[in-house]
Amino acid sequence: MKPVTRLDAVERAHLVDPADRTWRIDRHDVPPDLADLARRFWVPVWDVPAGVESRQQVLQYPVALLVVARDYARFYGVVSGLSTTTLTGRGWAVGVMLQPAAGALLTRDPMHRWTDRAEDLGTVLGAPGEQLVGRVRAAMDADGGGPQAQREATDAYADLLRTFLPVDDEGLLVNRVVAEVEDDPGLLRVDQLCERFGMAERALQRLLRRRTGLSPKWLIQRRRLHEAAERLRAGQVSVAQVAAQLGYADQPHLTRDFRRVTGLTPGQFAARFR
Numbered sequence: 001m002k003p004v005t006r007l008d009a010v011e012r013a014h015l016v017d018p019a020d021r022t023w024r025i026d027r028h029d030v031p032p033d034l035a036d037l038a039r040r041f042w043v044p045v046w047d048v049p050a051g052v053e054s055r056q057q058v059l060q061y062p063v064a065l066l067v068v069a070r071d072y073a074r075f076y077g078v079v080s081g082l083s084t085t086t087l088t089g090r091g092w093a094v095g096v097m098l099q100p101a102a103g104a105l106l107t108r109d110p111m112h113r114w115t116d117r118a119e120d121l122g123t124v125l126g127a128p129g130e131q132l133v134g135r136v137r138a139a140m141d142a143d144g145g146g147p148q149a150q151r152e153a154t155d156a157y158a159d160l161l162r163t164f165l166p167v168d169d170e171g172l173l174v175n176r177v178v179a180e181v182e183d184d185p186g187l188l189r190v191d192q193l194c195e196r197f198g199m200a201e202r203a204l205q206r207l208l209r210r211r212t213g214l215s216p217k218w219l220i221q222r223r224r225l226h227e228a229a230e231r232l233r234a235g236q237v238s239v240a241q242v243a244a245q246l247g248y249a250d251q252p253h254l255t256r257d258f259r260r261v262t263g264l265t266p267g268q269f270a271a272r273f274r
Helices: 009-013 102-107 121-125 127-142 147-162 169-183 190-197 201-211 216-234 239-245 251-262 266-271
Strands: 023-029 038-047 054-058 065-068 073-076 083-087 090-092 094-098 118-120
Touching (some): 038 147, 073 121, 094 102, 094 147, 127 147, 169 190, 169 216, 190 216, 201 216, 216 266, 239 266
Antiparallel strands (some): 038 090, 038 094, 054 083, 065 094
């Protein structure tokens, strides 16, 4: 059997329809000094024929997003279910996937107030947010999505984010907690996570609610869905094998969780890539 080529973080979360060739996503690393605040920049570019829509569905990571397009600019809290964006016409946008620590620093709010919610960047960040939008849109006007325009736009994001450094100790802790869940497929229970960080379950719940708007159980479930989508997309194992590999009691449990969030059964999703 050929080894499975691991997808990057954006691809794992994106429930892509391989028949839809109307878009692409360019990805850029953040500068090293921003590693505690942001994970990556991403630039979706699309050209959808008239009268057609392209639905982009994402199993979002436990982090907030900033996105600037020509006709909107928003701060997004975590979408706890399935995030859906409909693309029409022609355009591009520039986004940054933040770290778990960053949302509360940017909004000065506990992040549970932002779960399943989005707001205009100017409203959230004030004048610095408006300045960011102006710089990104100036880059968009100068170049239709080319490398130079993307660099100018991501530089604007980087300049804004540096004003929120340094990250506080609690923020660094929540970054480590989330990374532990995302990086260890063997972590299947909340009590395992509590033991690794020497925290009572209630204290861990409060930390994650305050800094991400989510629960420890949600983090584990979301990582398992990301892994399931990745393995189903590779198409080298059956749904039953995926369920066993990810520690589900049986295939129906995986099917229930996957369909509840995505609206698709694992088999329906896998069929897209056959």
